[in-house]
Amino acid sequence: MRIEHYLEASAAQDGAKTAIVSGEVRLSYDHLLDLSRRLATTLHNHGAGRGERVLILLDNGWRTAVAVLATWMAGAAICPVNPSTKAERLAAIAGNCAPALVIVESRLERLVEDCQALAALPRLVVGEAGSFDSALEAAPFVPAEPFPDTDLAALIYTSGSTGEPKGVMHGHDTLDAAARAITRYLENSAFDIILVVLPMSFGYGLNQLVTAMLSGATLVIEKSFAFPQAVFETIRAERVTGFPLVPAMAAMMMQARDLDPSLFASLRYLTSAAAPLPLAHLDWLRTFLPHIRLFCMYGQTECTRATWLPPDKIDAKRGSVGIAIPGTKAVVVDETGEVVAPGTIGELVIEGPHVMRGYWRNEATTNRALRPAPDTGTLRLHTGDLFTADADGYLTFVSRMDDIxxxxxxxxxxxxxxxxxxxxxxxxxxxxxxxxxxxxxxxxxxxxxxxxxxxxxxxxxxxxxxxxxxxxxxxxxxxxxxxxxxxxxxxxxxxxxxxxxxxxxx
Structure with a gap:
């Protein structure tokens, strides 16, 4: 299923329901759908159609959600870039992905103008001095024929051991497979109110938008975690039920003085990904917020998510990041690709419909990351991370294979x-x-x-x-x-x- 169809289905189910909360802005599903369709017309009219890429250089906010959804509706693929990106990296990304159009924060327009690969491209500017809102077309975009879900949906850039940006290719089908697996074990529904404070230019943050649209939930978007107390007040005010975080955020919570647990009374669950959650952080969170379900997970941009630890297994499988997400496989292998015995250190490899297509215009690196299994020939993602697996298949992170x-x-x-x-x-x-x-x-x-x-x-x-x-x-x-x-x-x-x-x- 294509990701923009999530929005259409949720709007059809309950168009008046709040889809996005971003500062003072509240968008219903019907309003979000209308804005996205009209912006899709603008993008299409500027040459950002099927097979093209749209570079999105925006702060977290409602306009980011609209830009992402509109790009998919126009048939193009998103290339989200962190607004803190410096000129050299931006130039490398732009030169590699060759976008048809740029959507940029007004304060960053000079950065785009100074980038040779972007300066001459059509540009939509977001912000007080920008043209984003006025650029919305009156008529929604309707493709001549439905776009397939095998189309490229996203190029999400990461850096390898050389530091060169690598565009991870995800199709609508791979993002769909990941989102359905994640919402299944998180038990997401239209009753959820999910906070995203993580940059939507990265996989973990972007996934919150995708899963919210899939489940018909409300997504509360915060620009950053620079002011934690303000974020916590938002959690209370909006009665947030899902709070995705990274270990650094958990550490900041631990160090906060006189933190009031009642701020988090509405939470149903916390998730932790991006890096293994230290046990001290995990123990503190469980003591401070005993009513919530804590999901420890592991993932990479290349597969969105790989493992999850059922909350009721935290004590029995202490230190583990869990088992493969539904519908996928995660095993530890040796240098020949054969599965190692329980307790033996090896490389984690991932197999499933959520694994990336490869790296954009980088065949050599793709061939190193995606290799056939020795027994079946099925392509598997070699994560480059060292793990162990116990007799029940629960995985524990050990170390990185490189110097990242x-x-x-x-x-x-x-x-x-x-x-x-x-x-x-x-x-x-x-x-x-x-x-x-x-x-x-x-x-x-x-x-x-x-x-x-x-x-x-x-x-x-x-x-x-x-x-x-x-x-x-x-x-x-x-x-x-x-x-x-x-x-x-x-x-x-x-x-x-x-x-x-x-x-x-x-």
Whole structure:
């Protein structure tokens, strides 16, 4: 089923029901459907039809939901990009996805104008000075014939170990398969009121819009988690029943002073994905909010969601991220692709209708990630993460197979940060490692050999802040006389993560 049909079906079921709450704006299902259809006409008239891509560079809000749904109605695929994205990454994404049109926040219009791959494209501007609302056509878009659900629905960009953006390709069919599995175990219904504070430019945030439309629920959209108390007040005021979070958000809740549990009295469930939820966070949440069902999950952009832990198994399967989501398979394999014995560490591989089509215009990387099972030949997603499985099939995350750092639930490629650091005058060599952090999960740390002895940590962090996305900026800098090397002479991140010789610090 195509995702925009979720909206149409829910509107037909109860068009007067509130679909979106975003600040002071409240949209019924009928109103959301009308806005989306009219914007779809605008997009189609500007060349964003079937087979094209629409780059969406918007803050979380009701207009983001309309832009996403309208793009699908026009037959195009969305390419959502985080508004905090810096110019270099935006240029790489734009050059790769080659969009037909850009929908941009008014405050970010200059960023688009300065991007060679985007500057000449049709543009719809959102915001007080923008033309988004006035650009809505009077007539809703109606395709000449129905679009198939095998069409490309989304390119969601992530970064691999090289730091190069990779466009994860999802069809309407793969997003549909994931959404139906997730709503099944969460038991979502039209009675739910789901909060999304996570960026809808990423899979976890976008999925909240998709599942809300599927179940006919109300979606409450918050711009960010920058002001947690305001978010908590919204939960109480809107009587939110579903609260998706990441470990960093749970840590902030734990550290909040005099946090009133009555703010969360309406909650039916919490979900945690993006990174394994630390046991301390899990235990605190269960004690602080004993009435809610807590779903610990694991997923990747490449498959939306892979595992879920039934809340009644939290104690029996402590530390596990659960079993495969309904209708899919998740197993741990060795280097030959064969399933390993219970308790043995191996790579997690995922099989099912929710797995991505591949990476956009990146056949080599696609072939590394999607490989045939040795027994059936069915393509499986190799996650690149190390897991164990117990005798009942419950999976536990162990470690990453590469050097990717997860900070605030987002992936950081060390080489991408190192490239920026090495461009800074005064730095001779640099390595980037992840170190444990109570709030972030992992914090990005730069280990530097300076060619300028007067260089300071503050200067390095300022330089990084100008050239990197916020979650990629190091939280600390350590100066050393030399980088640790392996026997082969290569700089070693593993050794750099170990405490330095005190005489090598600055």
């Amino acid at each position: 750092i997860k900070s605030r639930g987002e992936k950081v490629a060390p080489q991408a940060v190192e490239e920026v650091l090495c461009r800074m005058p005064g730095i001779a060599e640099a390595l980037v490692v992840g170190v444990p952090h109570d709030v972030l999960g992992e914090a990005v740390k730069a280990v530097i050999v300076a060619s300028d002895p007067s260089l300071t940590e503050r200067e390095v962090l300022r330089f990084c802040a100008r050239h990197l996305e916020d979650h990629m900026v190091p939280k600390s800098v350590e100066f050393r006389d030399a980088l640790p090397k392996t026997d082969s002479g290569k700089a070693s991140r593993r050794l750099a993560a170990l405490p330095a010789n005190p005489t090598g610090s600055k």
